[in-house]
Structure formats: structure tokens, C-alpha cells
Amino acid sequence: MKLVVTSLAAERGGRAVFDGVSFAAEAGTLLRVTGANGAGKTTLLRILAGLAAPAAGEVQWLAGDATLAPAQAASYVGHANAFNDALTVRENLAYAAALAGLDDSRQGIESALTALGVRNLLNRRFGTLSQGQRKRASLARLLAGGTGGSASPRAWLLDEPFVALDVDTQAQLAAVIGSRLAAGGLVIYTSHQAVDIAAARTEELAL
Amino acid sequence: MSLRVAVGAVFRREMQLFARRKSDWANPLMFFLIVCSLFPFAVGSESERLKLIGIGVIFVGALLAAMLSLPRLFDEDARDGSLELLLTSPEPLAVLILARVAALSLALGVALAVVSPVFALFYALPGDVAAMLALTVAMAVPTLLLVGAIAAALLVSARGGAILTAVLVLPLTIPTLIFGAGAALRVLYGESPAAELALQAAFMLLALALCPLAAAAALKISTD
Amino acid sequence: MARTEQQSNEKYGGRWFWRYASPAAFFPLAGRIEALCWVLAIVLSAIGLYLGFFVAPTDAQQGEVYRVIFIHVPAAWMAMVIYLAMAFWSLLGLVLGTRLSFMMSHALAPTGAIMAVISLWTGALWGRPTWGTYWVWDARLTSTLILFFLYVGYMALAASFDDKKKGDRASALIALVGAINVPIIYFSVKWWNTLHQGSSVRPGSSSMATTMLTAMLIMTFAFWAYSIAAAMHRLRTGVIEREGKAAWLRDAMKGWLR
Numbered sequence: 001m002k003l004v005v006t007s008l009a010a011e012r013g014g015r016a017v018f019d020g021v022s023f024a025a026e027a028g029t030l031l032r033v034t035g036a037n038g039a040g041k042t043t044l045l046r047i048l049a050g051l052a053a054p055a056a057g058e059v060q061w062l063a064g065d066a067t068l069a070p071a072q073a074a075s076y077v078g079h080a081n082a083f084n085d086a087l088t089v090r091e092n093l094a095y096a097a098a099l100a101g102l103d104d105s106r107q108g109i110e111s112a113l114t115a116l117g118v119r120n121l122l123n124r125r126f127g128t129l130s131q132g133q134r135k136r137a138s139l140a141r142l143l144a145g146g147t148g149g150s151a152s153p154r155a156w157l158l159d160e161p162f163v164a165l166d167v168d169t170q171a172q173l174a175a176v177i178g179s180r181l182a183a184g185g186l187v188i189y190t191s192h193q194a195v196d197i198a199a200a201r202t203e204e205l206a207l
Numbered sequence: 208m209s210l211r212v213a214v215g216a217v218f219r220r221e222m223q224l225f226a227r228r229k230s231d232w233a234n235p236l237m238f239f240l241i242v243c244s245l246f247p248f249a250v251g252s253e254s255e256r257l258k259l260i261g262i263g264v265i266f267v268g269a270l271l272a273a274m275l276s277l278p279r280l281f282d283e284d285a286r287d288g289s290l291e292l293l294l295t296s297p298e299p300l301a302v303l304i305l306a307r308v309a310a311l312s313l314a315l316g317v318a319l320a321v322v323s324p325v326f327a328l329f330y331a332l333p334g335d336v337a338a339m340l341a342l343t344v345a346m347a348v349p350t351l352l353l354v355g356a357i358a359a360a361l362l363v364s365a366r367g368g369a370i371l372t373a374v375l376v377l378p379l380t381i382p383t384l385i386f387g388a389g390a391a392l393r394v395l396y397g398e399s400p401a402a403e404l405a406l407q408a409a410f411m412l413l414a415l416a417l418c419p420l421a422a423a424a425a426l427k428i429s430t431d
Numbered sequence: 432m433a434r435t436e437q438q439s440n441e442k443y444g445g446r447w448f449w450r451y452a453s454p455a456a457f458f459p460l461a462g463r464i465e466a467l468c469w470v471l472a473i474v475l476s477a478i479g480l481y482l483g484f485f486v487a488p489t490d491a492q493q494g495e496v497y498r499v500i501f502i503h504v505p506a507a508w509m510a511m512v513i514y515l516a517m518a519f520w521s522l523l524g525l526v527l528g529t530r531l532s533f534m535m536s537h538a539l540a541p542t543g544a545i546m547a548v549i550s551l552w553t554g555a556l557w558g559r560p561t562w563g564t565y566w567v568w569d570a571r572l573t574s575t576l577i578l579f580f581l582y583v584g585y586m587a588l589a590a591s592f593d594d595k596k597k598g599d600r601a602s603a604l605i606a607l608v609g610a611i612n613v614p615i616i617y618f619s620v621k622w623w624n625t626l627h628q629g630s631s632v633r634p635g636s637s638s639m640a641t642t643m644l645t646a647m648l649i650m651t652f653a654f655w656a657y658s659i660a661a662a663m664h665r666l667r668t669g670v671i672e673r674e675g676k677a678a679w680l681r682d683a684m685k686g687w688l689r
């Protein structure tokens with residue numbers, strides 16, 4: 001899995017946000033996107049995920065020789081939790097996994113929740129959970145299906161994943177990201193705070 | 208394979224949400240009831256007059272009730288971020304949207320269609336007309352939801368979106384209204400409704416073929 | 432689907448036609464077209480109205496009142512034609528990503544809506560003396576009414592977006608959806624009309640005197656010219672609004688301020 005970005009420019013609400021962004025990232029790399037508020041970190045991640053079109057430039061997700069669509073190449077977790085308050089954690093997770101083409105079986109969901117320490121929340125309604133619990137449960141959708149089945153695991157695009165997490169959970173998430181990188185994944189994230197994550201290659205992109 | 212799983216998941220989720228929040232189908236039904244009940248107060252209660260307007264009132268009432276549930280398609284998902292799950296899915300967006308509209312049609316369309324004959328009683332309409340009304344409402348609601356999905360997608364989270372959606376969608380539902388109500392009218396006059404039914408079914412199928420694609424394009428435009 | 436304007440220009444580069452996809456190149460051309468069309472509109476309407484109101488013979492059945500068709504019919508045609516033009520520019524904008532195409536579509540919409548209103552209003556003026564009521568639910572008038580709703584919907588949708596680019600693409604999509612629906616709606620309304628009314632109350636006699644036809648034709652061209660002039664004017668205003676501070680615009684406007 002490799003990501004190649006060439007001369008990317010983005011607009012938000014009619015105004016230019018950033019221009020001429022080029023970089024490449026390979027499997028096993030942890031890439032942190034930094035920049036002031038409004039610099040376009042979220043916009044960049046959304047473009048990489050295929051949620052928004054760039055004003056100029058190109059994004060290429062490559063697996064070997066083949067080009068992948070962003071939907072197949074990456075999993076995106078934004079600011080919002082993407083879970084419905086009226087449904088249980090399990091129902092939400094099954095929905096998210098099924099849509100992403102990942103493992104939505106009972107075991108897959110339970111193991112994903114266990115990795116983030118919230119297995120006990122399986123049948124709780126999402127609306128009744130605390131902020132931290134909500135964040136952890138919704139992050140579990142990254143882990144549904146383990147490595148995603150095929151040869152190269154999906155890249156993770158995480159927008160402010162450490163917000164609203166206590167120190168222990170931050171460490172837990174850092175460990176999860178670390179093991180993902182070790183398995184050959186690619187993780188791109190934004191964060192206002194510096195977090196220690198073990199990675200073969202750590203890079204930074206300043207917008 | 209994974210498309211079937213995804214479609215099943217979308218469908219199942221809509222049904223789960225309907226089951227959890229009864230108001231999602233109870234409110235449109237109540238609205239339908241109240242609207243149909245208003246007209247006799249306005250035009251007088253003689254059954255001959257009511258019989259003339261009954262088909263129209265019931266049909267328009269059902270369409271308006273269905274219209275009210277359109278924001279439900281995408282707005283809530285936009286608020287909690289789950290719309291992005293649809294947009295980043297590797298499965299074709301048009302098919303996922305179709306699954307969602309199908310679930311909504313099933314829950315709401317069937318409910319409205321089943322209740323329509325009851326209102327036919329209010330308007331002194333004979334049984335065979337009531338039955339035809341149920342059938343044509345059952346076809347009109349999915350047609351309206353399919354066309355409405357395009358407007359709902361364009362107006363996700365927009366200020367005053369519900370009213371603007373109605374302004375956009377209602378003119379486009381006039382064909383299904385003409386033929387749906389027309390079929391019931393034929394039965395009232397003792398004539399064959401075959402032509403009207405065929406045309407209404409044709410529009411429903413056309414909407415089925417084209418609207419999900421347009422709605423997917425609309426969703427990508429409004430969430431860019 | 433949407434490419435940037437720059438990418439479009441690069442791809443089609445060279446060919447003279449594509450120069451005019453840029454607002455800067457089209458602005459002066461639009462001004463010249465507008466001026467020409469105002470002149471045509473005034474001249475043609477003068478001739479057409481004179482022929483229609485003074486030269487054409489009195490109708491055997493309807494007397495003098497029928498003369499309103501010289502305004503009613505061209506207006507109805509323009510309402511329809513402008514919608515098709517709007518849909519065309521919307522399609523072009525969505526496929527090519529050219530901003531000007533969207534602006535053209537926005538510029539046409541109000542004129543189309545006004546044509547629909549004129550058609551409905553003159554239809555009412557005609558209806559009162561002729562059939563005794565201000566409004567008849569005949570197929571053409573009803574279709575024009577629905578067309579009016581579609582115009583209003585388009586304008587309301589475009590206005591509801593703060594992000595103009597998004598608004599352009601959204602309203603373009605609804606214009607296309609409407610365009611596909613227009614033949615369906617017209618067919619349905621015709622069907623409905625014959626179902627509910629046995630007699631045909633058609634506004635338009637079967638055989639028209641030559642002068643009447645000539646006047647009608649001239650008025651149609653006059654309405655075309657007016658519509659193009661109004662659209663060009665609105666387009667130029669739209670360009671000024673959007674391009675605001677661009678240098679080329681300031682240069683172009685210098686001529687006006689003298």
C-alpha cells in the first residue's frame with residue numbers, strides 16, 4: 001500500500017485552503033499532519049478518503065501495480081462518531097463494518113471492541129454512553145475485520161483521534177495504531193497534542 | 208457478495224430505527240389522519256360532495272405525509288456523522304440509497320396504504336374504490352420517496368430544508384398523483400383502471416431506475 | 432464528474448470556441464450581444480404589436496379580445512424553450528465544470544419564470560371575456576403553471592446555498608431532473624385534462640389569417656430577442672458580482688463610467 005499525492009490544492013466554502021501539497025507515504029509509515037486551525041488538516045484527510053474533491057492535483061492509492069479507489073484503500077474516522085444514538089454499539093458496529101466491506105460477524109465485532117477495552121458496551125445503546133466511551137466504541141470500526149482480508153491492510157485516516165480520551169485510553173489507542181503499523185498498515189492522523197506511538201517510520205506534514 | 212451484505216445492513220438499520228422510534232411512522236400517520244379529517248369541516252358533510260373530493264384528499268394527504276419523512280433519509284446521518292459511512296463505502300452509493308428508500312417505502316408506504324381505505328369510509332367511498340386507493344397509494348409513496356431522495360440529498364442539513372424539499376418535489380409528483388387518483392376515479396365510475404394503473408407503475412419503475420443514481424450524485428454534490 | 436475550469440481549458444485549449452468559457456473573454460461579447468438584442472427586441476415588438484393589434488382582422492368568434500394571443504403564445508413558448516436552454520447549460524456545467532455555464536443557467540431562470548407568469552396572466556385576461564372565468568385548467572395553461580413551479584424551485588434552491596459552487600451544481604442537477612420530468616408532466620396533464628373535461632377548450636383557432644400568423648411569428652422573434660438580451664444582462668451582472676475584484680473586470684468597466 002502506497003499513497004502518492006501530487007500538487008494537491010483544496011477549497012472550502014469558495015476560499016482556497018492549501019496549495020501545492022505533494023508527498024508520498026508507504027506501508028508501515030505513521031504520518032502526522034500538523035498546522036494551525038483552519039490550515040486544512042481535516043480537508044486534506046477528507047480528500048484522501050474520497051469524501052471531497054480537490055480543486056487541483058491528484059491522489060493515488062497504489063497496491064503493487066494496481067490503483068485503488070479511496071473507499072477500498074482507506075478507512076476514515078472523522079470528528080463525529082458516526083454512530084446512531086438510538087442503536088446499540090453492536091448494531092452500529094455491524095452496520096459500519098458491513099458498509100465498509102469488513103467482517104460484521106459477532107466475533108469480529110467483539111474482538112474489535114475488546115482491543116479498545118469496551119467489550120462490555122456491546123449491547124448498550126450508544127446514546128447512553130459517556131464521551132470517552134463513545135469515542136472508543138466508534139474507533140472500534142477500524143478494527144472490524146482485522147487486517148481487512150486482502151493482502152495489504154487498509155490505511156487509516158484519523159482526524160483528531162485522541163480528543164476526549166483519557167490518558168489510559170490514549171495509550172491503548174497508541175498501542176493499537178502501533179501494532180497496525182507493524183502489520184504493514186499506513187496511518188495518517190492529525191492531532192493537536194503529541195502522542196508517543198511506536199512506528200518504523202514517523203513523518204510529519206505541515207500545512 | 209459484500210454488496211448483498213451492505214444492502215442488507217442498510218435495510219436492517221432502517222427497520223431497527225423504525226422499531227426503536229415509533230414516532231417515525233406514527234407521526235406521519237397521525238398527520239395523514241388529521242389532514243383527511245380537515246376537509247369535511249371546510250366543505251360540509253354531505254356525502255355526495257365528500258365522495259367527489261375524497262379520492263383527491265386522501266391521495267394528496269398520503270403524499271404530504273410521505274413528504275414529511277423525507278428529511279429523515281439523510282439529515283440525521285449528517286448530524287451524527289454516519290453519512291460518511293455511506294459515502295466511503297466501496298459499494299455503489301446509488302444501490303445503498305435505493306436500499307434505504309426501499310426500507311422507508313416499506314415501512315411508511317405500507318402503513319399509509321393500509322390506512323387509506325379507512326379514510327375512504329370518512330368520504331363515503333365504496334369498497335372497491337377504497338381497495339384501488341390502497342393499491343395506488345402503495346405505488347405513489349415509493350415514487351415520491353424516490354424523487355424526493357434527490358431533493359433530500361441536495362438539501363442535507365439545509366436551513367428550512369423540509370419546506371424547500373416540498374417545493375421541489377411536489378410538482379414532480381403530479382404525474383403519479385394524476386394516474387393514481389385517476390385509477391381510483393375510474394373504479395368509482397365503474398370503468399376499467401387498467402391504463403392508469405399501468406402508467407403509474409411505469410413511472411414508479413422509471414423512478415426506480417433513474418432516481419437512485421441522481422440521488423447519489425446529489426449526495427456527493429452536497430457533501431463535498 | 433466535475434473537472435476544474437483550468438483542466439477543461441487545458442484539455443480543449445487551442446480551439447477558439449473554448450476561449451469564451453472564461454468570464455473575462457465572454458463579458459465583452461455578452462455586452463455586444465445584449466445591445467444588439469435590445470434593439471432587435473424593440474424593433475420587432477413594435478412591428479409585431481402594430482400588426483397584431485391594428486392590422487390583423489377581427490376574429491369572427493372572439494372579437495378583439497383574441498389579440499392577446501400575440502403576447503400569450505410567444506410567452507408560453509419562451510417559458511418552455513428557456514427551461515430547455517437552462518437544462519442544457521446546467522448539463523454543460525456539470526460535465527465540463529465551467530463556471531460560466533452555471534451562471535448562464537442562473538441568468539436564464541428569472542426570465543423563464545417571468546415568461547411563464549406573463550403567459551398565465553394573459554391567459555387569464557383572455558379567459559374572462561371568452562369563457563367567463565379567469566382560469567381554465569386546460570393542458571397547456573396547467574403545464575405552464577407547473578413549469579413556473581419548477582423555475583421557482585430552481586431559483587429557491589440556488590439561493591439557499593451559501594457556498595456558491597455547491598449551489599451551482601445542486602441547482603444544475605435539479606434543472607436536469609425537472610427537464611426529464613417536463614415531457615412526463617405534459618403528457619400526464621394532457622391525459623388528466625381529457626379524463627376530466629369532455630369538451631376541449633383550446634386557446635387557439637384552427638385556421639389563422641396570414642397577417643395573424645405573421646404577427647405571431649414576429650412577436651415570437653421579439654420575445655426571443657428580449658429573452659436573450661435580459662439573460663445577457665443578468666449574466667454580466669452575475670459575472671460582476673462573482674468576479675468583483677478581478678483586474679480584467681475593472682479595465683472592462685472603465686468604459687462605462689465615462
